[in-house]
Amino acid sequence: MHILKIVLEIIVVIASILLTLLILMHKGKGGGLSDMFGGGLTQNAGTSGVAEKNLNRWTIFIALVWVAIITALGLMTKFNLV
Numbered sequence: 001m002h003i004l005k006i007v008l009e010i011i012v013v014i015a016s017i018l019l020t021l022l023i024l025m026h027k028g029k030g031g032g033l034s035d036m037f038g039g040g041l042t043q044n045a046g047t048s049g050v051a052e053k054n055l056n057r058w059t060i061f062i063a064l065v066w067v068a069i070i071t072a073l074g075l076m077t078k079f080n081l082v
Contacts, residue, residue: 005082008069015066022059027052 076082 001076001081005073005076008073008076012066012069012073015062015069019059019062019066022055022062025055026059
């Protein structure tokens with residue numbers, strides 16, 4: 001079980017880095033910091049393309065994996081399985 005915990009922790013670190021990168025790749029929706037830095041110029045290109053939809057899907061998938069592994073690690077710790 002100790003090896004499983006180490007593997008899950010490594011996956012959490014990788015998923016955290018991927019999730020951060022995926023979130024940063026999203027197009028700004030306006031009204032936030034992206035407008036401060038010139039993000040408001042692309043407002044008329046508001047339609048979401050295939051790449052944006054796929055980026056959304058990957059972000060949700062990685063987030064669900066991250067939550068599941070965090071939950072599993074928490075349960076393993078709570079029930080002293082490690």
